[in-house]
Amino acid sequence: MTEAAVHVEGQAAQHALHTYVHDAVASGAAHAEGQQHPIKLYLVVWGWLFVLSTCSYLVDYFGIHGHLRWSLILLFMVLKAGLIVAVFMHMAWERLALAYAILLPPVLVLVFVGIMVFESDYTHLLRVIFFASAN
Amino acid sequence: MTETTLATPKAPPGTIPGLRGIAADWASDQRAFKNVSWGKAMMWIFLLSDTFIFSCFLLSYMTARMSTTVPWPNPSEVFALNIGGKHIPLILIAIMTFILISSSGTMAMAVNFGYRRDRVKTAALMLATAAFGATFVGMQAFEWTKLIMEGVRPWGNPWGAAQFGSCFFMITGFHGTHVTIGVIFLIAIARKVWRGDFDVERRGFFTSRKGYYEIVEIMGLYWHFVDLVWVFIFAFFYLW
Numbered sequence: 001m002t003e004a005a006v007h008v009e010g011q012a013a014q015h016a017l018h019t020y021v022h023d024a025v026a027s028g029a030a031h032a033e034g035q036q037h038p039i040k041l042y043l044v045v046w047g048w049l050f051v052l053s054t055c056s057y058l059v060d061y062f063g064i065h066g067h068l069r070w071s072l073i074l075l076f077m078v079l080k081a082g083l084i085v086a087v088f089m090h091m092a093w094e095r096l097a098l099a100y101a102i103l104l105p106p107v108l109v110l111v112f113v114g115i116m117v118f119e120s121d122y123t124h125l126l127r128v129i130f131f132a133s134a135n
Numbered sequence: 136m137t138e139t140t141l142a143t144p145k146a147p148p149g150t151i152p153g154l155r156g157i158a159a160d161w162a163s164d165q166r167a168f169k170n171v172s173w174g175k176a177m178m179w180i181f182l183l184s185d186t187f188i189f190s191c192f193l194l195s196y197m198t199a200r201m202s203t204t205v206p207w208p209n210p211s212e213v214f215a216l217n218i219g220g221k222h223i224p225l226i227l228i229a230i231m232t233f234i235l236i237s238s239s240g241t242m243a244m245a246v247n248f249g250y251r252r253d254r255v256k257t258a259a260l261m262l263a264t265a266a267f268g269a270t271f272v273g274m275q276a277f278e279w280t281k282l283i284m285e286g287v288r289p290w291g292n293p294w295g296a297a298q299f300g301s302c303f304f305m306i307t308g309f310h311g312t313h314v315t316i317g318v319i320f321l322i323a324i325a326r327k328v329w330r331g332d333f334d335v336e337r338r339g340f341f342t343s344r345k346g347y348y349e350i351v352e353i354m355g356l357y358w359h360f361v362d363l364v365w366v367f368i369f370a371f372f373y374l375w
Contacts, residue, residue, distance in 0.1 A: 034250035034349060042247065046240035053236060053369075057229045060211050060374055069374075077370035081363055088243045088359045090352070095150060097160035098168050102179050109190045116194050120201035127204045 035090045045087045052076045052083075178353045182360045185313075189364050192306050193371055199298040200375075208294035210373045214278070228373050231274050232365065235314075238267030239362040242355045249351035254328050257351060261325035264358060268318040275311045279304075306368055313361050324354050 056076040059069055086092040091099055151159050161167045168176045200207055211224040218226065245260035282303070286293050289301040327333065327346060336345040 034352060035246065036250055037247065039244060039247060042240060042243040045243075046236070049236045049239070050233065053229070053232050056370065056374060057225065057232070060225050063211075073370050073374050077366055080366045084239065084359050084363050084366070088239055088362075089356055094171065095156075095160065095169060096153070097157045098171055098176065098179065100157055101167070102183055105183060106186050106190070109187070109194075112190070112194060113197070116198045117201065120198045123198075123202035124204065127202065131204065 035093060041087065045083050048083060049080055052080050172349060174349065174353050175356070178356050182356060185360065185364075189306075189309070189367070192309060193367065196298075196302040196306060196372065199302060200296070203296045203298060205296040207296045208292060208299050210375070213282070213294065214373065225373060227274065227278055228369065231271055231278075232369055234267050234271050234274070235362050235365050238264045238271070239359055241267065242358045246352045246355040249328065249333075249348040252334065252348065254331055254334060257348075258325045258329035261321050261328065261351070261354075265318045265321040265325065268314050268321065268358075268361075272311055272314050272318070275307060275314075279307075303372070306372060310361070310364055310368060313364070317358050317361050320354060320357065324350060 053076075056073055059072050059076075064072065085103075091103070150156055160169055163169075171179075214226075214228050215222055215224045216226050217223075241260045242264045245257050245264060248256040248260060282300075287300045287303070289304055291297045292300050328348075328351065330337075333346045333348045333350070336347075338345055
């Protein structure tokens with residue numbers, strides 16, 4: 001239907017409509033065309049990702065151990081993942097219906113993690129009780 | 136016909152803030168993702184499924200590592216390199232991390248220039264991304280070769296728990312495959328950008344559909360995902 005109407009109109013009108021259609025479909029009325037953000041934003045995020053990666057490498061380099069190692073590694077990991085998803089993948093500017101549909105299901109993996117922690121603790125206990133002497 | 140129905144020339148309905156807006160979108164009977172094209176939505180859903188695949192790999196690795204009574208090989212030592220007579224722990228992995236982050240940076244800028252219809256810069260940045268990706272895969276091949284020479288096998292290794300090898304080859308191998316596919320995908324799209332396919336809306340040879348610069352963003356989503364997975368592998372496999 002739309003295609004037919006477009007073909008009747010002139011070349012210029014076709015282009016204009018296509019741009020408009022593409023806007024409406026692809027990226028919403030909020031943006032001129034697609035995701036338009038200043039390049040500086042990407043450079044800043046890039047810089048932060050470098051800093052955070054360096055930090056997590058230094059945790060290993062200086063041999064920090066125990067709970068501090070764990071909390072630092074997880075903190076840097078979550079910050080890096082958040083920056084990539086929010087800015088590089090543009091999730092921060094997407095409609096909530098999409099953001100929640102994509103971001104909520106992976107959170108449920110944490111339940112799976114919990115189950116497997118109990119399971120492996122149990123397996124480990126059995127191995128210690130019944131097989132440790134064999135080693 | 137499909138193209139027509141998808142490209143309804145109507146502005147997307149206004150956004151209601153918060154949970155109410157989500158409920159309104161999902162209950163609207165036609166499409167839940169109002170201002171997201173099918174291509175982008177499908178890429179996101181594919182990435183979601185891929186998240187579960189990598190989650191399962193990391194979870195099985197966690198279970199193996201937590202339940203073994205044999206000490207786990209220390210990744211800090213296993214992946215150390217001697218550079219200029221100095222013994223630096225985990226250095227190869229750190230360099231690989233920086234390379235992959237840099238590739239994500241160039242990809243993000245390629246998407247930006249794509250929407251500005253600057254096809255030369257877009258194609259150049261995409262090719263830079265592909266070059267970073269290829270470097271990453273090359274370093275991974277080096278790492279694999281080194282470990283195999285040192286006697287790491289999926290069923291055993293000289294340093295400790297036998298599951299180390301199988302977890303390592305499975306997780307990094309699957310990730311490397313994703314990077315390789317991404318590099319091929321990047322070169323294919325960069326060629327189209329360079330040729331100006333998206334300026335003249337040339338139809339694709341396979342799907343016969345018109346291409347838009349949005350494909351650069353969709354490609355970018357895949358590439359950033361590969362980087363994202365590496366963030367988790369770096370934290371859980373190499374730094375644990």
